[in-house]
Amino acid sequence: MPPEEDEQPGDFETTPLEKVRGSARIRLKLVVISGPDVGRSVSLEVGEYRIGSAASCEIALSDKTVSRQHLRLEVREDGVRAVDAGSRNGSYCEQMRFSELEVRVGAVLQVGTTEFKLVPEDSRERVVPPSTRESFGALVGDSRPMRELFTLLERLAAGDADVLVQGETGTGKELCAEAIHQQSPRRQGPFVIVDLAGVAPSLIESELFGHVKGAFTGAQADRAGAFERATGGTVFLDEVGELPLEIQPRLLRVLERRQVKRVGANEYRTVDVRIVAATHVDLEGAVKAGKFRRDLFHRLAVLRVTLPSLRERPDDIPLLVDTVLRRMKKQPGALSDQTRALLAQYPWPGNVRELRNVVEQVVNLGEEALPEMPADSQGPSAGTGAAELELPFKEAKERLVEGFERDYLRSLMERCESNVSRASREAGIDRFYLRKLLKKHGLDGH
Numbered sequence: 001m002p003p004e005e006d007e008q009p010g011d012f013e014t015t016p017l018e019k020v021r022g023s024a025r026i027r028l029k030l031v032v033i034s035g036p037d038v039g040r041s042v043s044l045e046v047g048e049y050r051i052g053s054a055a056s057c058e059i060a061l062s063d064k065t066v067s068r069q070h071l072r073l074e075v076r077e078d079g080v081r082a083v084d085a086g087s088r089n090g091s092y093c094e095q096m097r098f099s100e101l102e103v104r105v106g107a108v109l110q111v112g113t114t115e116f117k118l119v120p121e122d123s124r125e126r127v128v129p130p131s132t133r134e135s136f137g138a139l140v141g142d143s144r145p146m147r148e149l150f151t152l153l154e155r156l157a158a159g160d161a162d163v164l165v166q167g168e169t170g171t172g173k174e175l176c177a178e179a180i181h182q183q184s185p186r187r188q189g190p191f192v193i194v195d196l197a198g199v200a201p202s203l204i205e206s207e208l209f210g211h212v213k214g215a216f217t218g219a220q221a222d223r224a225g226a227f228e229r230a231t232g233g234t235v236f237l238d239e240v241g242e243l244p245l246e247i248q249p250r251l252l253r254v255l256e257r258r259q260v261k262r263v264g265a266n267e268y269r270t271v272d273v274r275i276v277a278a279t280h281v282d283l284e285g286a287v288k289a290g291k292f293r294r295d296l297f298h299r300l301a302v303l304r305v306t307l308p309s310l311r312e313r314p315d316d317i318p319l320l321v322d323t324v325l326r327r328m329k330k331q332p333g334a335l336s337d338q339t340r341a342l343l344a345q346y347p348w349p350g351n352v353r354e355l356r357n358v359v360e361q362v363v364n365l366g367e368e369a370l371p372e373m374p375a376d377s378q379g380p381s382a383g384t385g386a387a388e389l390e391l392p393f394k395e396a397k398e399r400l401v402e403g404f405e406r407d408y409l410r411s412l413m414e415r416c417e418s419n420v421s422r423a424s425r426e427a428g429i430d431r432f433y434l435r436k437l438l439k440k441h442g443l444d445g446h
Contacts, residue, residue, distance in 0.1 A: 026122070027043070027120070027121040027122065028044045028119065029118075030116045034113070034115040035113045044073070049073040050072055050085070052085070053066045054068040066087075066114060071087065079103075081101070091110070094144075103118055132147075137175060137180075138178070139176055141319065146313055156303060157180045162255060165276060167308075168307075168309050169430045170310075170429070173307060174278070181276070184274070209262055212263070215264025215265075219264070231271055231272050239279055241279040241280075241292065254271070255275060256299065283301070317344045324356050325359065354428040412427055420435060
């Protein structure tokens with residue numbers, strides 16, 4: 001029987017790689033991430049492991065919903081095979097029921113109410129037990145990536161350390177920052193937003209640090225900057241990757257010493273703020289390119305969270321759609337099943353923001369406002385031909401997605417009178433990515 005180690009959730013130390021037959025084999029362990037035995041881990045040597053509620057099982061669980069002998073793991077030198085042992089309520093991997101399958105590293109298995117994650121024993125990855133909640137502030141999701149995110153946010157919000165929020169455009173970075181503030185000890189203080197991408201470079205210093213009267217043309221009175229205005233609360237620096245290089249040392253001083261000096265002033269002022277910064281930019285890449293200070297990056301990134309894209313959590317789309325409808329004071333029936341099915345299959349390059357915009361347009365303008373889809377990409381109920389139904393799933397899906405993209409973009413550019421910047425804002429898509437999509441579908445000369 002393999003050794004079992006008592007660990008706190010997310011507390012996993014490293015061990016060296018084991019060499020097997022002249023090549024490196026990653027030693028694995030099974031970590032319980034939810035259920036009565038959460039936090040427990042079992043090192044997996046080559047061999048067979050029975051998982052169940054019976055005391056005779058190599059991995060015995062206290063979960064009452066687990067069969068006496070529920071699941072069998074066959075650990076080989078080249079992989080792990082899971083076989084359901086005739087359990088009462090089935091075995092699942094990533095929410096799909098199975099009889100037997102090859103388990104990839106990082107996969108989540110579920111038996112009863114207990115979930116395991118298969119991870120390398122030498123990995124520094126922190127396995128986070130998923131939260132039981134399906135929202136954190138205005139962030140919504142019931143998928144594993146979001147529930148794991150909520151667990152991290154619960155822990156971060158309770159403290160007072162600065163946080164870096166990463167994620168694609170439209171994933172909800174501002175909502176995340178606001179939720180951290182609202183559920184922190186600073187909730188009674190101000191929440192001050194500075195959109196660094198939307199402030200003229202010549203005004204960023206004044207916006208952040210303030211200025212004194214006469215510091216520059218137009219400075220007709222003293223003005224407190226964002227850090228002073230947020231005293232006792234939180235400053236949210238949106239798109240911190242856009243901060244000019246010459247101003248970055250001043251932000252570093254705020255982070256390290258909580259001191260600011262207004263433009264034109266001689267003295268530093270002490271501020272009592274928490275800083276939450278966000279970016280969709282690869283800051284590590286910006287550091288290598290000389291566009292972002294290394295010391296500032298490391299100071300910002302001490303605590304960081306990454307918001308998953310909507311493509312990584314498609315199971316959340318129905319919940320998100322219903323959330324948008326509820327906030328619009330509409331019933332779930334405001335959208336047809338056919339429209340919902342279409343929304344669930346689209347890859348959403350603009351993420352949740354784009355999904356919200358489309359749902360609002362359809363509800364306010366009628367389902368005819370949904371971008372027109374070719375007849376062969378709307379599913380059987382819309383007259384899909386037999387030839388398309390016989391295509392492989394991947395190819396059929398690609399046709400649907402491409403058709404949706406093309407018609408959505410055509411309609412978008414017509415509404416926005418071919419103004420790419422306006423279209424980018426309305427769709428919640430980066431201008432660079434929007435131009436790429438337009439070029440892909442031959443609409444760049446639209």
